[in-house]
Amino acid sequence: xxxxxxxxxxxxxxxxxxxxxxCDYTNSMFDYFLWYKKYPAEGPTFLISISSIKDKNEDGRFxxxxxxxxxxxxxxxxxxxxxxxxxxxxxxxxxxxxxxxFGQGTRLTINP
Amino acid sequence: GAVVSQHPSWVICxxxxxxxxxxxxxxxxxxxxxxxxxxxxQSLMLMAxxxxxxxxxxxxxxxxxxxxxxxxxxxxxxLTVTSAHPEDSSFYICSARAGSQQETQYxxxxxxxxxx
Numbered sequence: 458x459x460x461x462x463x464x465x466x467x468x469x470x471x472x473x474x475x476x477x478x479x480c481d482y483t484n485s486m487f488d489y490f491l492w493y494k495k496y497p498a499e500g501p502t503f504l505i506s507i508s509s510i511k512d513k514n515e516d517g518r519f520x521x522x523x524x525x526x527x528x529x530x531x532x533x534x535x536x537x538x539x540x541x542x543x544x545x546x547x548x549x550x551x552x553x554x555x556x557x558x559f560g561q562g563t564r565l566t567i568n569p
Numbered sequence: 570g571a572v573v574s575q576h577p578s579w580v581i582c583x584x585x586x587x588x589x590x591x592x593x594x595x596x597x598x599x600x601x602x603x604x605x606x607x608x609x610x611q612s613l614m615l616m617a618x619x620x621x622x623x624x625x626x627x628x629x630x631x632x633x634x635x636x637x638x639x640x641x642x643x644x645x646x647x648l649t650v651t652s653a654h655p656e657d658s659s660f661y662i663c664s665a666r667a668g669s670q671q672e673t674q675y676x677x678x679x680x681x682x683x684x685x
Contacts, residue, residue: 459612461612466610489671491671491672493676498578498678498679499678499679500573500575500662500664500675500676500677500678500679501613501662501676502676503672503674503675506671506672546612546613548671550671555601555603555618555666556603556615556618557603557615557671557674558615559605559612559613559614560612561610561611561612562610562612
């Protein structure tokens with residue numbers, strides 16, 4: 458049972474435009490959400506997070522939105538840059554839980 | 570951010586042999602390390618949580634006798650795939666947590682295992 462889902466395996470965006478990556482979850486006990494970025498042959502690196510008490514968190518070009526009622530979160534990257542091309546994973550954890558549950562990842566390609 | 574290394578990065582072995590993968594936190598002490606497995610185009614699936622000095626906690630469906638985890642020090646955890654079979658071929662990735670927050674979980678570069 459996939460508790461965290463990223464339904465788009467890939468996304469292609471023009472440089473300078475906005476990239477929107479989506480993630481859905483099913484477990485209502487999740488209360489903390491994170492986005493990771495992964496380049497080939499490297500481990501995921503932390504990008505941005507959001508707690509369930511918020512609906513938006515912004516860090517430079519990256520903004521994460523959380524819609525608890527819809528159990529949906531999204532990552533916005535604006536403006537998109539070629540270096541943003543990577544696989545993006547969303548992950549979730551429950552209150553007090555050590556472990557993270559990951560989505561399948563979305564491969565983002567930024568075209569010049 | 571903090572650095573986590575894995576060794577080897579690539580391993581090819583014959584069916585029935587055992588393979589050991591090392592995960593090291595290079596510039597911090599990690600009381601908790603995690604082992605994940607990723608099949609092509611799928612998510613990172615947590616296999617086990619390893620706390621220094623104690624037995625690992627395995628996720629449902631992961632055979633603890635097949636995937637032996639040792640976390641003998643604050644900077645090293647090992648995963649041994651015993652009697653490997655072709656279906657064990659996968660990308661194994663570890664992470665180490667430097668603090669109590671999830672953002673402090675740092676990932677290694679992964680080890681690709683191919684069992685012939």
